[in-house]
Amino acid sequence: MTANPFLPVSLVGYVLAIVAVTLRTVYRADAARRVASTCFVATWLVHLGGIVHEALRVGRVPPTTGAEYLLLLGWVVLSLHLLLWFRANVELSGLLLAPLAGVLCLAAMQWLGASAPRTERAVDGWFLVHTSISTIGMATLCVAFAMSVLYLVQDHALKTKRTLALLARLPSLERSDQLGHRALLVGFVLLTLGIAAGVVVIAEARARPVVVGAKLILPLLAWVVFAAILVARASFGFRGRKAAVLTITGFVLGLATVVGMTL
């Protein structure tokens, strides 16, 4: 456990915000939305405070350890959620992305201080490029994942002819699809760049050509899945339920990479 005073506060913020979003979803209360918005913004600031505090404590620009990576990833995920919440008006992302960001923050709290920092030599320019791009890429893929989940929920509700009252709480199918596709496209580009930068980092660290090992297999698999979805969509309009399921699969592979890297 870390002595970072910001992180427990931000966790409380996450819990309050998620409770408010739940109330908003169930009762459609405007007051609950206002409370949730306030909690999200406050949590975003406190979480950022936690990152700055950690950077000052270790004297390096994060992320240099797995725990710092999780902390930063959680904050970027929350930032993208705020974009969806305020700009795209996708309120249900508060029940997907906000808990995800909260869990990442909690995991970071557990491992901060426990995971060993890299040597100064390893924390060079390429490493920072790799981690920064990967963080933003992974956060963008979190959005693609969330929109895919919402798509599947909406698709299921429509196929099984659930009530319109339930459907009204979800974004339209087209909106979920478009937002998810855009996020996947951006995430894929960043993932590609992140993997390329990662290869350079590994090659520099070992001073010899990179052999595809366990650390590279999962992100490469995720990359292949995402590439297949994007190519199929551009070529013959592949979309809908199967595309959403594949996006979730790719995201899980990406998440497994993150977990594997952190442990």
Add this chain to the structure above:
Amino acid sequence: MLILVGSNHRSAPLDVRERMSFPLGRLPGVLARVHKLDGIAEALVLSTCNRVEILGWSTGEVEAATDSIKRFLAEAHRLSLPEIDEYTYQLAGADAARHLFGVACGLDSMILGEPQILGQLKQAYRTASEQGTVGPTLDRLLQHCLSTAKRVRTATGISRHAVSVAFAAVELGRQIFGRLDGRDALVLGAGKMGDLVARHLVSHGVRSLWFASRTYTNAVVHAERVGGGAVPWEEGLARVGDVDVVVSCTGAAQQVLSKADVARATRGRKRGPLLLIDIAVPRDIDPRVNEIDDVYLYDIDGLQNLVDSNLEERRGAAEQAKRLIAREVAAFERWRRGQQVTPLIVALREGCLAVGQQEIERFRPRLGDLGEKQRQAVDELIRAVIQKILHRPLRHLHGAVDRGDVAECGELYRSIFGVADPPAVEGPTGAPSADPPSPGPSRLIRGGRDAS
């Protein structure tokens, strides 16, 4: 006191409602006649296809005013008084206000929560204002009522979900596509229901609408009626994959679209989901079509289920609306009761200020030559002293409204301060003793059924 005499779909059958309705063009004349009735100081007439209601502010006996409205209705529509008694409801005081708030919110409508009634009430208010039959009480009541109705609709979402099959189809389209503008639709068959759905689609911005019927001329007729293009039957079937919404309403005994047909039509489709609305009985589209990815099929039962569940939602919202209305009616009643003491308060304050002014004038020679600013300062000083002295007595007088001893308290104040009875003015400010201090339940149902 506020009185309301009305007839709606619950109290009277259609033929009676037809006889009792006032055409829009006749409303100014009707209002003028109601306004002249005995004991009616202010009046409003709401006449829609499902209700006729006369709302009045009476300065005299409630029963006498109600009777005069009933006699007017009987004469205007050539109905007997027993018939009027049978087919109308009569409400007074807070019950009348509560009923009006409910009407404005759509709680008393045939289709719960329907929004048109709010526009009709606004129109009635406008007409009454133009005719000068609305005074301070009805003006306050109607403004309060309209703003509450808007708030109720926003807060409870009572009008949010579709409660007709045709509108449910459009709402489904919006759930799938977000917006319908820029979308293409195809109507297979030439049924009335298909026309209705098509009209809803057009009003929601559908870009192109095609009609296909086995008899081409039928398709042309419907296309001209609703606004769209007509195509031969075979071409219509071939277009299924090229549109976003298909509405099928043929009278065919066999299915017109099989799962294989739709699968073939949507293979390699790049334009996104396809919504199929099958409102034909027997069904036109194979139900297994719903198994195809990105294709959503709703038949008449599916749409009806959505409508039923939406109605259930509206009933829940109506309960919430009733609670909101109860609060607002209580606020209006507080304001109205407060008006009972207003003339006395005004008279008291003016009387005291006049005494102050007299004393200033009496002392003016002794004050010597005062500048403009000094004169103003003396005036303000006297006014401030009077306000301070009157503050507690006036607060006590305001409290009399809630305590229910307006009459006794008013009498006491008049004798202590030597204030004469305020002149009788039409409306609440001029009729402090028109209402009993604590009216309590004031529903008068003499015939007809309770509309609340």
